[in-house]
Amino acid sequence: MSNDVRYCERFSYVFLKFTVIVYATIFWLIGGFILAIGIYAEVERQRYKTLEGVFLAPAIILIVLGVVMFIVSFIGVLASLRDNLMLLKVFLYTLTVCLILELLGGILALVFRHQTVDLLNKNIRKGIVNYYDDLDFKNIMDFVQRKFKCCGGQEYKDWEVNMYHNCTAPGPLACGVPYTCCLENKPNEVTNTLCGYKVLDKERLDLQNVIYIRGCTDAVFIWFMDNYKIMAGLLLGILFPQWETPPPPSSTPLLCYPYVYYVLQVVPLRDIPTPCL
Secondary structure, eight states, X not given: OHHHHHXXXXXXXXXXXXXXXXXXXXXXXXXXXXXXXXXXXHHHXXXXXXXXXXXXXXXXXXXXXXXXXXXXXXXXXXXXXXXXXXXXXXXXXXXXXHHHHHHHHHHHHHHTHHHHHHHHHHHHHHXXXXXXXXXXXXXXXXXXXHHTTOXXXXXXXXXXXXXXXXXXXXXXXXXXXXXXXXXXXXXXXXXXXXXXXXXXXXXXXXXXXXXXXXXHHHHHHHHHHHTHHHHHHHHHHHHGGGOOOOOOOTTSOGGGSOHHXXXXXXXXXXXXXXXXX
């Protein structure tokens, strides 16, 4: 009976430790990848002297996100490999703070969803003003408009705020929209970059066969709703490993509880199970 208990404890310990190592390593690699992309994007942004600002410089967001993920995940990998109590506490408390911030941000976004949408549309219009001056925003906006078959933020007429697309501006772009707003071409057909010529002074019904009249904000939200199962799975995969469970009763198998809690509370460092002889 004693040998069975020792084997159960050893199996639980090894399994949970391996799970945490794999989880932390995966996010460590993802964090490093995001950090590398952010650094590359920032170097390119500085080379082309694009605009400053948090929204207009997504490379900064990628760098910050990559640094946080890389450092926190590295602490988790090192702590789980070495069974270091101090690092495990840092890892545990950091994940707890991140979890609280994620949940709080999601709740606030839902409660103030109308204000969130308005803020998003406002920032998109701000980016459209500098569309041709900011390479980062231009690439993102073009990708979103192609991917989600949309135009502008709230609607296609958001492009009026751009000095080149405003109806009072001179040139061929006046009163038009970028070609990424146009309906997709047939296969092997050359793209007409002026397909959005003079569309801003026309009604929506007249443009259904010319450009995408739906705004990108609504298009993205609709895509999330249509793919809610995938998004829920991704969200669960991110949040679930961060969840801290309560102390287990003595009759509950240790396998059901996180390795971090197991090392910190259930088994002191000096009593970590050793291989059964």
